[in-house]
Amino acid sequence: MEFAFPWPLSLGEWLAWSCAVVTVLLGLFLLFAPTSGLRLYRLQTLPEHPEAVASARANLAGFQIALGLCCILLAQPLLYIALGLAWALTGFGRLVSMLSDDGNTLYNWISLILEIILALSVLLFAFGLVP
Numbered sequence: 001m002e003f004a005f006p007w008p009l010s011l012g013e014w015l016a017w018s019c020a021v022v023t024v025l026l027g028l029f030l031l032f033a034p035t036s037g038l039r040l041y042r043l044q045t046l047p048e049h050p051e052a053v054a055s056a057r058a059n060l061a062g063f064q065i066a067l068g069l070c071c072i073l074l075a076q077p078l079l080y081i082a083l084g085l086a087w088a089l090t091g092f093g094r095l096v097s098m099l100s101d102d103g104n105t106l107y108n109w110i111s112l113i114l115e116i117i118l119a120l121s122v123l124l125f126a127f128g129l130v131p
Contacts, residue, residue, distance in 0.1 A: 005073070006073075006075035010131050011130060012124065012129075013075070013125065015124070015130060016080045016083075016122045016125040017075075018121065019083060020067075020068045020080075020083060020122075021072065022068075023067065023068035023071075023087075023118075024064065024072065026064055027061045027062070027065035027066075028061070028065060029061075030057065030060045031062075031065065034053045034057050037060075038053075042107060067079075067082060067086060071083050077126050078126075080122050081122075081123065081126045081127075084120075084121075084122035084126055085119075085123075087115050087122065088119035088123065091115035091116050094111060094112050098112070
């Protein structure tokens, strides 16, 4: 079996591939600069709880890097569906928080729009709506 890097050729492939790259880059940022990454997400760690930084590296960065790399290296439709659903549910969770936790802030609106764009860019390709 020969492995070849699946380079994107169509617009839909580029959209999905770009979303996977953004996901990997966010994961790498959380892996190598977890405190800054958590600040980007508006989260703060306490000095008496260093395990919070470990959780950012493991739980947040690990999943983002792994899923994004799988999409980039394998370029399979089901992997792209998983990536799109992950971003869609991230946006859904943010929307629920905005409605029930008094989170109607500019940061949440910008984040929600970015998460919807990332989810749609992958899902439209994965379901064949963008060639």
